Amino acid sequence: MAVNPLPLPDFQAIDGIRLGVARAGIKSPDRDDLVVMEIAEGSEAAAVFTRNAFRAAPVILAERSLANSRPRYLLINTGNANAGTGQQGMADAESCCRALSDAGGAQPDQVLPxxxxxxGEPLPVERIQNAIPEALSALSPSGWQRAASAIMTTDTLPKGATRKLVIDGDPVSISGISKGAGMIRPNMATMLAFMATDAAVPRDQFQSLVAEAAxxxxxxxxxxxxxxxxxxxVGVATGQSHARVLDGKDRVIPALRDAIHDVFRELAQAIVRDAEGATRFVTVRVERARTEAEALKVAFAVAESPLVKTALYAADxxxxxILAAVGRAGLEDLDVSRIDVFLDDVCIVQDGGRSPTYTEADGQAVMDGAEPCIRIVLGRGQAAERVWTCDFxxxxxTINAEYRT
Amino acid sequence: MAVNPLPLPDFQAIDGIRLGVARAGIKSPDRDDLVVMEIAEGSEAAAVFTRNAFRAAPVILAERSLANSRPRYLLINTGNANAGTGQQGMADAESCCRALSDAGGAQPDQVLPxxxxxxGEPLPVERIQNAIPEALSALSPSGWQRAASAIMTTDTLPKGATRKLVIDGDPVSISGISKGAGMIRPNMATMLAFMATDAAVPRDQFQSLVAEAAxxxxxxxxxxxxxxxxxxxVGVATGQSHARVLDGKDRVIPALRDAIHDVFRELAQAIVRDAEGATRFVTVRVERARTEAEALKVAFAVAESPLVKTALYAADxxxxxILAAVGRAGLEDLDVSRIDVFLDDVCIVQDGGRSPTYTEADGQAVMDGAEPCIRIVLGRGQAAERVWTCDFxxxxxTINAEYRT
Incomplete structure (x- = not known):
């Protein structure tokens, strides 16, 4: 049911990265549910985590470990979020990390869970620990494809993106996978996304780049x-490519930055394309706002309005x-008589009212497509932003009334 | 489909108030769609209006007229919101008001539309004007019941509340009607609600009381x-009761304040009970917050979460x-390990994790009821708030994918 999903790419292998998948039987016995990503020594890692105050145990532990040491392994499970599990959840996450660090020859805080x-369910620690040897023995530079499927929950399709570029004759590769279909309004990061490159990007620049791209x-x-x-x-830069990726001022060169942005955007859009129940992939673009922050406020108000989203479902x-959602977005002294709204290139609202040139047939034609763009022109500044969403x-x-704790 | 709706009450007539209903054929020919409320001279009126920046023409006009003069008539139509209609919408609202003021012997700004x-559709001015005589000739002190039905849109049931109290031997009556079932997240007022009392409450105190009760x-x-x-x-106080409603410090006495609060709460809850598609009436109560504002923030985050609402639909x-919604409500330094959550009296979360005493059977029993209460105890202060919502x-x-512009 996903909306125009891209097929899973032929992932570029990343020198210094191997992935192994196993079946731990966390929620059901017959599916891949455990992924180990092995990271070569000398790699840099960078990450952004949820800002939800209820952070799951693995989020807390991963952030802490990343601050203290250079990770050698990521340990990823699906089927159980280990969230709302209190002190026991922290102990469980630590136990799983220790099992992997023991087996793989690393320190416990070099494993990010x-x-x-x-x-709210206790993590099945033993089952995870028992499956770690299987995942380690499966480690392979070409493990991306199977890993992309193994991290899915309510996703209907695996999600991945990959790029190869050549910088002054030296090749650089980037590969990434993501998952997510519901409970999606990332705040500094999304459900789960993992990206690796062989580029040699120093820690500070890499952290900035990952945060900016996220x-x-x-x-x-x-x-x-x-x-x-x-x-x-999470992003990992193994540094095994010899390409020079910093410019004379120690900034990441645009070609690499752009490629990493592309991979992240593709992974993020893949989540919306595969969103629970989605039948349309919708871009909400807000232009001529005073600030990017207010453009975003309007864009999210429209993108999250149940009434807008059910209308999108009905191709209405x-x-x-749309105007009602713009009006409640909380902008100071908004002059509604300056607002224009477009569906793709069809002007539907002009100066705050129905456009004289608008015809229902024109609007309907846009809405009948699978990827309409709602463009809102506020006429009060030069800032613009855009978000991606789906219909309701x-x-x-059905999915969320049936997915039980 | 409404959730435990109260039957429409036997409305108390309010001395100084008469209501008349007509069929103007605004959207369909065979239903009541126009209401005139006649207000006796000397009455006080108070109102609160939407804070949506896209305010409809009648909202703008009613607020302006109310500031300038004492209203003699309310003119209420259903079937057309006269919103997003620009200058023409203002002119249309004024034309309708003028037709009523001419016919009824008042100034145009004494009619609130x-x-x-x-x-986004033009108001059918002529049809409304033509029906005004019919509404005027139907004016009656007992017109509340028919008016409650005439202001409905996607409502499945008319909504009303009434109270009679005796103050030092003098009777005081209050009656009110409301409408609304979707596009409901009032900001200073709800879709439409009209209340009248014969109490003699001076303008300042009455405006405060109406605003506070709303x-x-x-x-x-x-x-x-x-x-x-x-x-x-909108509230109207005709002053035709001789009861003394102010105390020695010119404050509205508690008995009247409480009765007006009761009427407003009943009207507001009636909207949620009749909300589009609702199968459950849900109270979200947040306790031990630092401030009422943060309690409200949490309550609305939970009450508006599509995931919480679909779980409520599934009686899950x-x-x-719930915790995930609390966690994203944006509270500063929220210590999640102090949070308890109850379903009615069943403790489901204790100290941020699953309560050791919780059983699925206990939780299920609450959720199977039509009116569960979600109580969230933040453990960081003494403030409390509550909101009412429904499931998704x-x-x-279906309703919102089919209700077309």
């Missing part, structure tokens, strides 16, 4: 406005609902 | 988080989704 799935991608999508307790987005060019369907209600 | 229905009632409900462009809540005691059902999607 990531969990996704049901909230901001422009995962922090610009919303399915239901519900920020997850387990969001995490319902500009009244019967299927969303 | 209220419209509800489809956004804040505690209509501003505490949410169906879909979408603030309407047309919200308005899904505390993970297939029917909501």
């Amino acid at each position: 990531f969990s996704t799935g049901v909230i 901001e422009a991608s995962f922090n610009r999508i919303t399915v239901d406005g519900d920020t997850s307790t387990n969001d995490a987005c 060019p319902n500009w009244g609902r 369907s019967h299927e969303y209600v | 209220f419209s509800t229905g489809v956004i 804040e505690a009632s209509f501003n505490r409900i949410t169906v879909d988080g979408d603030t309407s462009t047309n919200d308005a809540c 005691p899904n505390w993970g989704r 059902s297939h029917e909501y999607v």
